[in-house]
Amino acid sequence: MNGPSEATTGLGDRPGCTGYCADMRAGIVYNPVKVDRDTLARQVETAEPIEWSEPLWFETDADDSGRAAVRAALAEDIDLLIVAGGDGTVRVAADEITSTDVPLAIVPAGTGNLLARNLGIDVTDVVEALRTAFGGAEREIDLGELEIQAPDGTRSKHAFAVMVGFGLDAEMIDKTDEGLKKKVGWLAYVDAAGRVISSLDKVRVAVRLDGGRTTRSTVNTMLIGNCGTVTNGIIILPDAAIDDGMLDIALVRPRGVRGWAQVAGYIARNNMIVTKLLRRRGHLGRQRTGAALGYGQAKETQARLDEPRAVQVDGDVVGEAIALRAGIREDALRVRVPGEHKHDEGPAV
Template sequence: MRAGIVYNPIKIDRDELAVRVESAQPLEWSEPVWFETSADDAGEAAVRSALDAGVDLLLVAGGDGTVRVAADAVTSAHVPLAIIPAGTGNLLARNLGIDVTSLKNAVVNAFEGDEREIDLGELEIEAPDGTRSKHAFAVMVGFGLDAEMIEKTDEELKKKVGWLAYVDAAGRVISGLDKVRVQVRLDGGRTTRSTVNTMLIGNCGTVTNGIVVLPDAVVDDGMLDIALIRPQGARGWLQVAGYVARNNLLVTKLLRRTGHLGRQRTGAALGYGQAKETHARLEEPRAVQVDGDVVGDAIALRAGVREDALVVRVPHRRSHEGVAV
C-alpha cells in the first residue's frame, strides 16, 4: 500500500506535513510519493501524476480548488480521497466533519478514518457568447452574492485575516447587488420565473466559518439543494438573515441531525428546492462560482449529480452523519 500526497507549498509546509504523515502512516505501507502543485495549475497535473503512480490513497493538502480537482479525478480512478485542510474555506472538509484546525488530526483521519461514499455535482454553464464549459463541484455553485463576494475579495487581506476578508467583500457588494430575472426548472418539471439576486445549488450546505446556508443538503442523498434569494429591500434582507440565523442555532442543527425537524420552509425572501437536475436561464449574464472559484459569466446553467461517485476518508464518529455542527 502506498499513499500519494498532493500539496500546495504556499498553503502548507512539506516538512511539517511529512512529520505528521510518518507518524500516522501504517508501518507496512511503502514510502509515500509527493507531488507539488504549481502557481499556474489548480492541481490537475499533480493529481494526475499521483494517480498515474498507482497510489492506493490520495492525500490532498491545499485549498478548495485543489480539493475539487482531486475529487473529480479520483472518481474515475476509484482511489479514496483524504483531505488535509490547508485553505481559507476548507468547505468540503467542514461538511464531512474533518478537523480544520489540527493538522495532526486531519492526517490521522486520512489513514485511520472510515470510508464514505458521497455525491459529486456537475455543472455546465453557457457563456454569453454561446460557448459551454463543464465543472465538477463537491460543495456549492451559484451566482449573485456569493460569486460577487468571492470576485471582490482582496487576496492580500485574505492572506492576513483569512475568512474575514469575505465579510469585508460582502459588505462592499451587498448594497449594489443587482437582481436578475431567471427561469428555473427542477427535474424536468414546470418552469418557474423569479427575480433574484442570488441562486445557490449545493451538494453540501455549510460554507465559510461553518455557516449553514442550505439546511437540508446531505452529501450522499443523491440530490442537489437549491436556494433562490430574492429579498425586497431592507426588510427582505432581514428576513434572509433571520432564516440563516435560525438555521445556525445549535439547537436547530441538533434537531435536524436527529430527524426531529422537517424540511426548511420557503418564504417570500428565500425559496428552497431539491432536485437531481436543475436548469436555469438568466435574462442577463452573471458571474458563477464553483466551490469558491469564479469560473466566468453565464446566461444559462445546468447542474446534475453523480451519486456515490467519490470515496472520502471521514472521522469515525461522523461517518454516517449529515451537516456538521
C-alpha cells in the same frame, strides 16, 4: 495453544485492509503556496502507520489548478490520495479520482476548506486530519456537475463537491482582497460582502427542476449545493446531504432592508445549536420557503438568466454565465472521514 489469529497479528489483505497493510502507499498532492512540504512531511511521519511505505509527493502547478499533479499521482500504484491544499485543489482531485478505486483524503490548507467542514474533518489540526486520512472511516459521497454557457455562447464544465451559484457569494468571492485574506482568513469575505451587498443587482431567472415546470423569479442570488455548510461552518442549505443523490437549491430574493433581515433571520435560526440538534434527531421537517428565500431539491437544475452573472464553483469564480445546468453523480467518491460514519446522520454541522 492455538497460533495467533489475523486479529492479533494485524495481518490483512490489500486493498482496504485493517491493521498491518503490507506495501500500502499514499500519494500526496500538495499546493506549495498553501503548504510547506518539509513541515507537512514531518506531520505525515507523525501520523502515518509504521507499516505504510514512504509516500510519493506531487507538487501542484498554478497553471492547471493541480490537475497534472493529481493525474501523476493516480498513475502510480497508490492506495490513498491525500490532497493538502485549498478548495480548488480538492475539487480537481475529486473530479479526477472518480474514475478510480482510490479513496480521497483531505488535509485542509485553504481559507474556506468547504468539503472538509461538511465531512467533519478537523480544519485546525493537520496531524489530526492526517490521522483521519490514514485511519478514518470511508464514506461514499456525491459529486455535482455544472455546465455553464457564457454570454458568447461557449460552454464549460466544472465538477463541484460543495456549492455553486451566482449573486452575493460569487460577487463576494470576486471582490475579496487576497492580501487581506492572507492576514485575517475568512473574515476577508465578510469585508467583501459588506462592500457588495448594497450594490448587488437583481436578475430575472427562469428555473427548471428535473424537467418540470419552468418558474420565473427576480433574484439576487441562486445557490445549488451538494451539501450546505460554507465558510466558518455556517449552514446555508439546511436540508442538503452530501450522499442523498440530490441537489439543494436556494433562490435569494429579498426586497429592501426588510427582505435582507428575513434572509438573515432564516440563516441565524438554521445555525442555532438547538436547531442543529433537533434537525440531527429528525424532529424538524424540511426548510420552509418564504418570500425572501425559496428552497427546492432536484437531481438536475437548469437556469437561464436575462443578464450574465459571475459564477462561483466551490469558492472559485469560473466566469460569467447566461445559462447553467447542474446535475449529480451519486456515490461518485470514496473519502476518508473521522471515526465511524452512520449513513443516517445527515450533513455535518
